[in-house]
Structures are given as C-alpha cells and as structure tokens.
Amino acid sequence: MIIDDFVIIDGENGLYCKYGDFYLDPKLPAKHAVVTHAHADHAVSGNNEVYCTRATATIMQLRYERTAAKVFHITPYNEPFTIGNVKITFISAGHMLGSAQVLMEYDGTRYLYTGDYKLQPDATCEPIEWVTTDVLITESTFADPAVIHPDPVEEIKKINDIKSNILLGAYGLGKSQRLINLITAHAPQKKILVHHRIMPINAIYEHMGYSPGKYQMYGRKLMKVQDEFVYIVPPFTFDSYIRATGVKRLFASGWKNLQVNQQDTLFISDHVDWNDILETITRTQPKQVWTLHGDGRHLKNHFKDDIFVKILN
CATH class of the missing domain: 3.60.15.10 (Ribonuclease Z/Hydroxyacylglutathione hydrolase-like)
Incomplete structure (x- = not known):
C-alpha cells in the first residue's frame, strides 16, 4: 500500500x-x-x-x-x-x-x-x-x-566553426568535466584551458577513473594569443569578464536565460x-x-x- x-x-x-x-x-x-x-x-x-x-x-x-x-x-x-x-x-x-x-x-x-x-x-x-x-x-x-534538449555532441560541434578564442562559462562541478570530455572528443583542435578552481575537482574525477580529457590550467599569456583556446570558467568568473575583448562568450546550460548571445548557443543540460x-x-x-x-x-x-x-x- x-x-x-x-x-x-x-x-x-x-x-x-x-x-x-x-x-x-x-x-x-x-x-x-x-x-x-x-x-x-x-x-x-x-x-x-x-x-x-x-x-x-x-x-x-x-x-x-x-x-x-x-x-x-x-x-x-x-x-x-x-x-x-x-x-x-x-x-x-x-x-x-x-x-x-x-x-x-x-x-x-x-x-x-x-x-x-x-x-x-x-x-x-x-x-x-x-x-x-x-x-x-x-x-x-x-x-x-516544449522543452526537448538537443544532442550534446551536435551542440559542442558548433564551436568548431568559431575560430576566435572562447570564454566558456559552466558550472565547475559536473558540467565543466563533461564539456572537457566533449570538446576533447568532438573539437580536438581546440586547446582547453581550465580555471584554477575547477582543477581540484578534475583531480577527483581522475582519481576515480573518470579523466575528463585533455586540458591545462589557464595562463594569462596563453589567452592573449589567438589559437582557438577554450577557457572554461565558473559562473562568477564568467560574469566578471562581461567586457572581455577578443573572445567569444558562451555559457553552456539547458536554460535559455543563461545563453549570452543569439548567434552562438550551447544548450547542454545535465x-x-x-x-x-x-x-x-x-x-x-x-x-x-x-x-x-x-x-x-x-x-x-x-x-x-x-x-x-x-x-x-
């Protein structure tokens, strides 16, 4: 009963x-x-x-x-x-x-x-x-x-058409690791940089046998070079870089209100x-x-x- x-x-x-x-x-x-x-x-x-x-x-x-x-x-x-x-x-x-x-x-x-x-x-x-x-x-x-999530692989492939550096906002736990994995697999020419606060979480994933993929910790000098870098940052850092120049700003989320421009969206939901x-x-x-x-x-x-x-x- x-x-x-x-x-x-x-x-x-x-x-x-x-x-x-x-x-x-x-x-x-x-x-x-x-x-x-x-x-x-x-x-x-x-x-x-x-x-x-x-x-x-x-x-x-x-x-x-x-x-x-x-x-x-x-x-x-x-x-x-x-x-x-x-x-x-x-x-x-x-x-x-x-x-x-x-x-x-x-x-x-x-x-x-x-x-x-x-x-x-x-x-x-x-x-x-x-x-x-x-x-x-x-x-x-x-x-x-009315809400049907698109294929995350097809979503992440969109960044292949973006030749400038990308500032990619994402939640540091779970979403960031998934993005690293998707970019490594489906946009392999991209060079992934990770905010320092995400690195300890990546270490836990790796220790437990779930290595996200290829990445390195962010360095300011690197992002000054146009070399198809994708810099993954948590929301508070993303918001603080609202006036960032020389990069395409994207936020990976299933929420429409978190997409930051109409030209390039990343609807990736967990x-x-x-x-x-x-x-x-x-x-x-x-x-x-x-x-x-x-x-x-x-x-x-x-x-x-x-x-x-x-x-x-």
Missing part, C-alpha cells in the same frame, strides 16, 4: 521521511541526511550523519572541509542499507560523478527518489540505471513538452527533458508519480487518469 505522506516537504528543511527519520538532500543541516549528489543545492554542510556515495563524500569534503559532516556513511551503488525502518539502495542517476537515485522500501512498497538525473550519455560519470518502483519521485526541472521523463516513467513502471524541483502540472495533465500525479512543491 502506498503511504501518501511517506515523504513530505518539511518547511525550509526540504524532503523528509518520518518513517526512517531522515531528510533527502536537506536544505538545512539535518541529523540524518541522504545526499544524492554533491551540487551545493543538494549537499549542504553541517549535517550530523550523511549517507552518500564515495564520490559525493569526497567532493563535499573538498568543498566544505571540516564542516562537510560529522560522520559519512559511504555506500556503493546497489548495496542496501537501513535507516530506521526504511531499506535504502543507491541507484546510479547519470547526473554527475557519484550521483544516485534513492530507492526506499517500506512495508512492501517501493519509493524511488531520482534526485537530479539525466539519460544522455556522459563519459565523465556512471550511466543511469533502471529499477521498477511503486512511486516515482522525480525532479521536474524541465517537465514541459537534467532530463520532457521525453526523458516519459521514458523514465515507462522504464520504472510506477503506480504514482510525485514531482518536485519544478512544475508538475504538465505531467498531471498528460497522464490524467492513467497515472496519479502528485505535485509535492
């Missing part, structure tokens, strides 16, 4: 499961935190006990140092563990290195929380895995029939689009779909009476 309040939005703290007394990706420090991946909007510092994959713990420790958590419970994919009365299994989510879906089993019912996930191939992280579930608790960031969510529902075969982190109304209208859709946020 599906329990309607198996997980709830607990005020400012986020998604809470009272049957195991734990939070999923809490927004504020929690006693027991199940963390799906290391992006800052899912992995805050100061939790007492954190349950996550090794890559997630390693990146959190890099980012937060001593305040990352009092205790880490590091669990591989597909190895069940228990919190309270809930059996939990991490399932690869394909979003970034170490990202996990959270399969929760309680009183004979299965609840699958996706966290952030993607179906597109990505050589810099573990691919998504599929399990069946009674309830699919899915992010709905791009749950809109989230599922409308078709991906429908594919996920087909693969996981849920009786109910619960949505969060976006707008679930399109899914509710799409399935009508075929599948019950509940909007959590």
